[in-house]
Amino acid sequence: MKNNLTITTIQTTLHWENIDANLSMLGQKMLGIKEKTDLIVLPEMFSTGFTMNAAMLAEQTKGKTVRWMAEMAGHMNAVITGSIVVEDQNRFYNRLIWMRPDGSFETYDKRHLFGLGKEDDTYSAGAKKLMVELNGWKICPMICYDLRFPVWARNLKDDPYDLYLVVANWPERRSLHWRTLLPARAVENQSYVVGLNRVGNDGNEIYHSGDSMVIAPDGTVLYEKSHEEDIQTLELSGETLEFVRRAFPFLKDQDGFEVQS
Incomplete structure (x- = not known):
């Protein structure tokens, strides 16, 4: 039987374009977490807010914020994830960092850039999904606007992920879409879904x-949770995940497909 997975979500305000203030604030919030957790989830661009001022704020992949994540992950003995503004080979990326307690990490670059907000004028799009494992769970992390594109998130019948994770700066004016799409991703992929805004x-x-x-x-x-800051720790049931897939084996009937870059 699959193990359970404990996650902690940090829904918070952010200090606009102030990396030091955000790292200090988020560090204090994490140090206040009393429950043992496997995974701590931070918002999209958690160190700056959703900014197009990449030239001033971008860091290297092993810069200050990533070093801070490594220190905090080690202290909390938990994976920490969220996205930051990164410069890599003279391009800017909205890059998710998956930081483990031992200081090793994986990255995912946001695939779908928010044209309405001119994100695509500043940042380069990613080309590859990230699949990571934690406590026996296979996890697919993505960023905000990616949520609108179900083919990119589609589970595979032969090797399904168990948790679809989305970190976001999703405006209230389109909250109906957010609150509709998250359950849809859970049902169509028969996975747990965590959406952290x-x-x-x-x-x-x-x-x-x-x-x-x-x-x-x-x-x-x-x-x-809506409209207020909140830190929540929940245990996701491996038994429930296995029961749903066994009782309703819908994934095996899906169409085959291939995503083109």
């Missing part, structure tokens, strides 16, 4: 209502 106004006076959610593979909402 920020709250509050950013530097462009765009309001974010949070609406962070944890959803079971049958679509049941296990956790949801």
Whole structure:
């Protein structure tokens, strides 16, 4: 039987384009977590807010924020994930870091760039999914706008992931879409889904209502929080995941497909 997985989500406001203030604030929040957890989830661009000012704020992949993540992951003895602004070979990326307690890490570059916000004018798109394993769980982490593209997130019948994870700066004005798409991803992929969003106004006076959610593979909402900061630790049931896939073996009937870059 598959082990359970314990996750902690940190829904928070962010200090606009202030890396040091955000790292200090998030460090204090993490040190206040009392429960033992396997995974701590931070928002998209958690060190800056959703900014197009990459030339001023971008760090190297092994820069200050990544070193901070390594230190905090070691201290908490948990994986820490979230995305930051990175410069790599003269290009800017909205890059998710999957930081392990031993200081090793994986990365995922946001595939779908938010054209309405001109993200594609500043950042380069990623080309590869990231699949990681934690406590016997296979996890597929993605970033914000990726949520709108189900083919990119589609589970595979022969080697399915167990948890679809989305970190975001998703505006309140489109919160209906967020709250609709997250359960849809859970049901169609028969996986747990964690959607972690920020709250509050950013530097462009765009309001974010949070609406962070944890959803079971049958679509049941296990956790949801709107409009306020919140730190939540939940245990995801391996037994429930296996039961849903055994009782309703829908993945085996899916169409084959190939995503073109």
